[in-house]
Amino acid sequence: MIESRLPSLPVCPSPSVEHGGERSPALRILGVDDDPVDLEILRRHLHELGALVASFHSAGDLESGLRLAREGEFDLVFLDYDLGDATALDFLARLEEAHVDVPVIVLTGHGDQETTVRVMRQGAFDFVTKDVQQPSVLRRAALNAVEKFRLRAEATRSRHELERTVEDLRGKNSEIQSFYHVLSHELKTPLTAIREFVTIVLDGLAGETTPKQREYLEIALRNCDTLRLFLNDLLDVTRIETGKLSMHFEELDLDALVEAGVQALRATAEERGLELVLEQAPGAPRRARADADRVNQVLSNLLTNAFKFTPAGGRVVVRLGTADEGRSARVEVADTGRGIDPARQERIFERLYQVDVEDFAIQGGLGLGLHLCREIVLAHGGGITVESEPGAGSTFTVELPLL
Ligand code: ADP
Numbered sequence: 001m002i003e004s005r006l007p008s009l010p011v012c013p014s015p016s017v018e019h020g021g022e023r024s025p026a027l028r029i030l031g032v033d034d035d036p037v038d039l040e041i042l043r044r045h046l047h048e049l050g051a052l053v054a055s056f057h058s059a060g061d062l063e064s065g066l067r068l069a070r071e072g073e074f075d076l077v078f079l080d081y082d083l084g085d086a087t088a089l090d091f092l093a094r095l096e097e098a099h100v101d102v103p104v105i106v107l108t109g110h111g112d113q114e115t116t117v118r119v120m121r122q123g124a125f126d127f128v129t130k131d132v133q134q135p136s137v138l139r140r141a142a143l144n145a146v147e148k149f150r151l152r153a154e155a156t157r158s159r160h161e162l163e164r165t166v167e168d169l170r171g172k173n174s175e176i177q178s179f180y181h182v183l184s185h186e187l188k189t190p191l192t193a194i195r196e197f198v199t200i201v202l203d204g205l206a207g208e209t210t211p212k213q214r215e216y217l218e219i220a221l222r223n224c225d226t227l228r229l230f231l232n233d234l235l236d237v238t239r240i241e242t243g244k245l246s247m248h249f250e251e252l253d254l255d256a257l258v259e260a261g262v263q264a265l266r267a268t269a270e271e272r273g274l275e276l277v278l279e280q281a282p283g284a285p286r287r288a289r290a291d292a293d294r295v296n297q298v299l300s301n302l303l304t305n306a307f308k309f310t311p312a313g314g315r316v317v318v319r320l321g322t323a324d325e326g327r328s329a330r331v332e333v334a335d336t337g338r339g340i341d342p343a344r345q346e347r348i349f350e351r352l353y354q355v356d357v358e359d360f361a362i363q364g365g366l367g368l369g370l371h372l373c374r375e376i377v378l379a380h381g382g383g384i385t386v387e388s389e390p391g392a393g394s395t396f397t398v399e400l401p402l403l
Contacts, residue, residue, distance in 0.1 A: 026054035032065035033080035103149040273312030281321035310337030334395040
């Protein structure tokens with residue numbers, strides 16, 4: 001083993017030198033080569049780089065090279081490819097095993113492409129063929145490798161920071177989810193009791209009521225129902241997040257289901273001064289393996305939205321047909337309402353997204369409905385899309401696989 005230090009160069013921890021107008025580090029370099037003559041050539045070339053090299057140590061075989069690399073704090077290693085009974089590939093593998101992180105430039109005897117590809121794959125930062133080895137080539141390779149190493153270390157640090165942040169956010173998100181879950185449950189119990197007592201009073205079981213009192217109680221009842229829907233949506237969303245949204249699949253007739261769903265909301269459409277039309281394409285009954293309550297929930301969400309965002313006098317059409325050469329059912333809910341800006345159409349399926357901040361104040365809703373619709377439809381192996389033109393209306397299309 002040869003160990004030498006360039007006598008004319010000071011050993012300094014991490015100084016820097018001026019290089020082409022930029023600051024460059026003064027490098028502590030290790031050379032590993034089994035040929036003492038080659039090591040001496042390398043030492044002389046590096047000596048010519050002046051203040052760029054803070055110190056030079058050398059080793060004549062794999063084991064002593066590794067020991068030095070582990071013990072000394074080097075900024076750069078020049079490594080001969082052929083180390084007698086080992087190669088640079090072995091050295092690089094052992095460095096990795098020992099978790100020694102240092103940029104390595106491999107010196108190869110000739111420009112053998114396969115060798116260079118192999119050493120680069122094994123973790124070398126660069127290679128220099130010995131026949132073109134000159135101070136200027138070494139200088140460029142050294143500076144490039146050190147810079148590349150610095151950038152890689154920075155990228156690794158940023159990645160770790162990002163991973164920690166993601167982990168943190170996941171933890172916080174899950175805390176918020178369980179808080180929502182508990183809160184929704186806790187609120188549902190007293191709400192059910194309030195609704196129960198309001199109903200008792202409304203039904204006259206607690207004594208006579210005046211028409212005015214009944215009118216107020218009916219308003220209270222409607223608000224209880226709205227609140228219950230919010231809480232149910234909130235509970236469903238937390239179930240999605242924790243993968244616990246339960247589905248009860250059964251073989252069912254989609255035509256009958258959609259017909260009943262539309263029928264259930266006919267009175268609401270009328271109250272809002274909207275025309276509600278159901279168009280069923282003729283053909284064989286559309287049968288699917290689906291969760292009836294959840295499909296109802298999707299239809300009811302889409303219809304409620306259509307009612308909310310369509311002014312009185314408008315029209316809402318539900319079309320039921322088939323798609324994908326009869327393999328899927330297609331349910332369209334089309335309205336003549338305010339429409340949705342194209343830039344926001346993708347985002348409306350996101351959790352808590354509302355196109356307009358006023359939407360909550362004016363129309364109610366938590367921005368969860370479409371998110372739930374999409375998750376339910378996806379759980380059925382289907383899809384949901386929207387086409388809309390601001391001012392002209394929107395059409396939501398749900399496709400569900402048929403049996
Ligand atoms: P919300 O329950 O608050 O209505 P949704 O997830 O159902 O939330 O809808 C998200 C947003 O998408 C709504 O706030 C509204 O801005 C927009 N949107 C949904 N359906 C329609 C529609 N038929 N016409 C216009 N805008 C709609």
